[in-house]
Amino acid sequence: MGTGRPPTIKTVAARAGVGRTTVSRVLNGSPLVSEKAKAAVEAAIAELNFVPSSVARGLVTRRTNSIALVIPESESRLGAEPYFSAVIRGVSTGLAATQTQLQIVLVRDKSELDHLTEAVAARRVDGVLLVSVHRDDPLPDLLEGFGLPTVLAGRRSAAEPLSHAHSDNLGGAKAAVRHLLDRGRERIATITGPLDMEVGRARLQGWREALTEAGRPPDGELVAVADFTEEGGRRAMVELLAQAPDLDAVFVASDVMAAGVLLELRASGKRVPEDIAVVGFDDSMIARHTNPPLTSVRQPVEQIGSTIAQMLLEEIATPGTPRRCVLLPTELVVRESS
Amino acid sequence: MGTGRPPTIKTVAARAGVGRTTVSRVLNGSPLVSEKAKAAVEAAIAELNFVPSSVARGLVTRRTNSIALVIPESESRLGAEPYFSAVIRGVSTGLAATQTQLQIVLVRDKSELDHLTEAVAARRVDGVLLVSVHRDDPLPDLLEGFGLPTVLAGRRSAAEPLSHAHSDNLGGAKAAVRHLLDRGRERIATITGPLDMEVGRARLQGWREALTEAGRPPDGELVAVADFTEEGGRRAMVELLAQAPDLDAVFVASDVMAAGVLLELRASGKRVPEDIAVVGFDDSMIARHTNPPLTSVRQPVEQIGSTIAQMLLEEIATPGTPRRCVLLPTELVVRESS
DNA sequence: CACGTCGGTGGGATCGATCCCACCACGACT
DNA sequence: AGTCGTGGTGGGATCGATCCCACCGACGTG
Numbered sequence A, B: 001m002g003t004g005r006p007p008t009i010k011t012v013a014a015r016a017g018v019g020r021t022t023v024s025r026v027l028n029g030s031p032l033v034s035e036k037a038k039a040a041v042e043a044a045i046a047e048l049n050f051v052p053s054s055v056a057r058g059l060v061t062r063r064t065n066s067i068a069l070v071i072p073e074s075e076s077r078l079g080a081e082p083y084f085s086a087v088i089r090g091v092s093t094g095l096a097a098t099q100t101q102l103q104i105v106l107v108r109d110k111s112e113l114d115h116l117t118e119a120v121a122a123r124r125v126d127g128v129l130l131v132s133v134h135r136d137d138p139l140p141d142l143l144e145g146f147g148l149p150t151v152l153a154g155r156r157s158a159a160e161p162l163s164h165a166h167s168d169n170l171g172g173a174k175a176a177v178r179h180l181l182d183r184g185r186e187r188i189a190t191i192t193g194p195l196d197m198e199v200g201r202a203r204l205q206g207w208r209e210a211l212t213e214a215g216r217p218p219d220g221e222l223v224a225v226a227d228f229t230e231e232g233g234r235r236a237m238v239e240l241l242a243q244a245p246d247l248d249a250v251f252v253a254s255d256v257m258a259a260g261v262l263l264e265l266r267a268s269g270k271r272v273p274e275d276i277a278v279v280g281f282d283d284s285m286i287a288r289h290t291n292p293p294l295t296s297v298r299q300p301v302e303q304i305g306s307t308i309a310q311m312l313l314e315e316i317a318t319p320g321t322p323r324r325c326v327l328l329p330t331e332l333v334v335r336e337s338s
Numbered sequence C: 001c002a003c004g005t006c007g008g009t010g011g012g013a014t015c016g017a018t019c020c021c022a023c024c025a026c027g028a029c030t
Numbered sequence D: 001a002g003t004c005g006t007g008g009t010g011g012g013a014t015c016g017a018t019c020c021c022a023c024c025g026a027c028g029t030g
Helices: A009-016 A020-027 A035-048 A054-061 A082-095 A110-121 A139-145 A169-182 A198-213 A230-243 A255-267 A301-317 B009-016 B020-027 B035-048 B054-061 B082-095 B110-121 B139-145 B169-182 B198-213 B230-243 B255-267 B301-317
Strands: A066-072 A101-107 A127-131 A150-153 A163-167 A188-192 A223-225 A249-252 A277-282 A295-298 A325-328 A331-333 B066-072 B101-107 B127-131 B150-153 B163-167 B188-192 B223-225 B249-252 B277-282 B295-298 B325-328 B331-333
Touching: A009 A020, A009 A035, A020 A035, A054 B054, A066 A082, A066 A110, A066 A301, A082 A101, A082 A127, A082 A301, A082 B082, A082 B101, A101 A110, A101 B082, A110 A139, A127 A139, A127 A301, A139 A150, A150 A301, A163 A169, A163 A301, A169 A188, A169 A198, A169 A249, A169 A277, A169 A295, A169 A331, A188 A198, A188 A230, A198 A223, A223 A230, A230 A249, A230 A255, A249 A255, A255 A277, A301 A325, B009 B020, B009 B035, B020 B035, B066 B082, B066 B110, B066 B301, B082 B101, B082 B127, B082 B301, B101 B110, B110 B139, B127 B139, B127 B301, B139 B150, B150 B301, B163 B169, B163 B301, B169 B188, B169 B198, B169 B249, B169 B277, B169 B295, B169 B331, B188 B198, B188 B230, B198 B223, B223 B230, B230 B249, B230 B255, B249 B255, B255 B277, B301 B325
Parallel strands: A066 A101, A066 A127, A127 A150, A150 A163, A163 A325, A188 A223, A188 A249, A249 A277, A277 A295, B066 B101, B066 B127, B127 B150, B150 B163, B163 B325, B188 B223, B188 B249, B249 B277, B277 B295
Antiparallel strands: A101 B101, A295 A331, B295 B331
C-alpha cells in the first residue's frame, strides 16, 4: 500500500505526451506554449495531483522561498513578552500573499547561534528578519557579510546602515511624560530598558526631552535601568523608592516591567495613581488587566512585522535596493494608573 | 565586488587534492577515509568556509530538516493567547539539539490553508505539528493522507488515532472544582471553551464529575459555552448572571476568558472572591496580574511543545513508529480570586 | 607466486527541477 | 523556389549534493 514516489515533472510529461520542458513552461507560465499542449499538461497535473518539488526547484533557482525571523533572547522573552507574538503575526500577514515560508529561530545560547549561522551559510533562507537588536550584536554584520538580505525591527542606533522599521519611541515617551506633567506630577522618574538597545535609549531620551522642554532639568537619581522583565521592573522600582522617596510618577519603558512596578508599589503600600502615577509602553494585553489598568504608549507592533516582511521581500526580489527606513507612529492610551 | 558563488563540494575537493566522494565521506563521518585525506579535507573546508548546501543535499536525501508548526486560528489568537508562544518556545527547545528548522504556519483563512497544503505537497517539511485541533478539522487526515509524519498538541477525541501529547484537562478541572467545593461554594458555574475541541469538552467533563462525585448533580443552566477569547468570556459571564443570579463560583476554562469574566464582574458590582470565586485555566502570565490575582490550573505547555517536537523527530527518523500518546500532569495554583 | 580480501578512492549516475540551444514546421518575403 | 524569421518543442547540460560500483594497491594466505 506504499503511496510510491510522488509524481515528478517527467511523469507529467509522459502522461500529457509532451516533453519535460513543456511541462516546466506551463508551470512557469511561459507564453511560448500552444493552447493544446497547455491543456494536456494541466489535465495531467490535475490527474496526478502533481506539485513541483520545491527542493529541486530551489537547487537551480537558488531560492528557498523562506525567510527566517530571528528572536535573540538569552532569557527567552518570547511568551513573557507579547511583543514577539505580535511581530510574528504581523510578519505572517506580510507574507500571506506570497508562497514564502516563515522560519522562527530562537537564539538563546551559543549553540543556537551556531545553528543559525550554519543555516544561513547553507543557504536555507532567502533573507533574515531580526528583532530586538542590541548595540553590539554581531548578528547583523555577520548576515550582511554573507550577502544575505536583512531587515531589522528596531535599530542599533540612529545611524543604522541596514533597512529597518521602528516605532516612534522618542515621540511616544515624550507624550507619556507630557501627559504626567499635565496631570500635575512634580517628580517624574523613569525605568528604562537596556541601554545597549536603541529602544531603551530613545525612550529615556524622550523622558529627558519632555522634562527639559517643560523647563525642568532631568534629575539623574530619577533614572533606573532595567531589562524589560517583570522582575527587573520590580527591582528598579525598589531602587527608585530608596533613592527618591518623594517621587510621584514613573514612566516605565515597557508594560511587562510596569506590571512588576505595580506589584512592588502595592507591596510597599503606595496607592496608584493617588500616590504615584504609572505609565507603561507597548499597550499590550496585560495593560488592560493590571490593577489598576495601565496607561500606556501604544506602538503598532503588528504593523512593524508586516512592514519588515514586505521590505525584505522586495530586497530579495530586487537585490541592491537602497536601504530604507520606516518610522511608525505611537499613541498614548490613558487608563486609570495615571 | 561580488562575493562570487559560495564554494561547493567540488571546490573543496580540488583544494584538498581529493575526489568529491571523499569530501562527501568526511562530511558524513564515514569511517572509510584515511587520516591524511580527512585532515586535508577538513583544512580545505575551514579555509574556504564551506558549508554544504542543504538544498542540494535535500534533493537526494529527501529530507528538508525542517518541520512545520501549524497554528490554525481564524481569529488569530497567537498573541492574545500566551499558550501558543509557550508551545513555540517548547518546540524550539525540543529541536535545539538537532539541525531541524522550525517553520511557523498561521492558518487564518482559506488561502493560507492552500499555501500550507501546497507546501506540504511540495515536500518542504519533513513533518508537521498541529495545535488547537477541532473535532472535524480536515487537516490531520489530510496530512496523514500525504503520508507525512504528524503529531498533535491536544487531541480531537479520546480515540485520537494520531500521536499526540496533551495535559490532564479532566484532572485539572476536577481539582479546580473540588477546590471551590472545599471553600464552601454552593452554586458553581462553568464557562467552557468551544465544545468541538477536546480541551473544551474535557474541562467541562471535569466540572461535571467533580460535582457528581461530591453528591451534587450538575445543573445545566450553570454552563455557558464560550470561545477562549476575553470578550467571549465576558459575554458568557453576562449570560450566567442572568440565568443564575445566585451563583457564587465559576470555573473558567482559560485565563484569557477569566480575565474577561473579572472585568464583567467588577462592572456589575460583584466582589471577587467575596461574592463570586473565580478559577481559571493555564496559569498564564496574566493570572498573576488580574485584579484580584487569579487562581488557575497550571498546565505544562512548554513541556508539551518539547514533547511533541521530540515525538515528531522520532517518527521522522524511524517511520512506522507506533502511535504514541503522552499525558502530562496539571496542578492547581491558588491565588486570591478563590 | 598467484589469488582473494579489504581499506581507501574517485568517476559516473542520480535526485527533480530549470535553462540553453538546436530543431522543426509553417507562413511571408524576395 | 529558396531563404528567412518565428512560434512551438524537446533533448542535454546544469544546479550541488549522495550513492553505487569499479578500481587500485598492499597485505595475508595456501
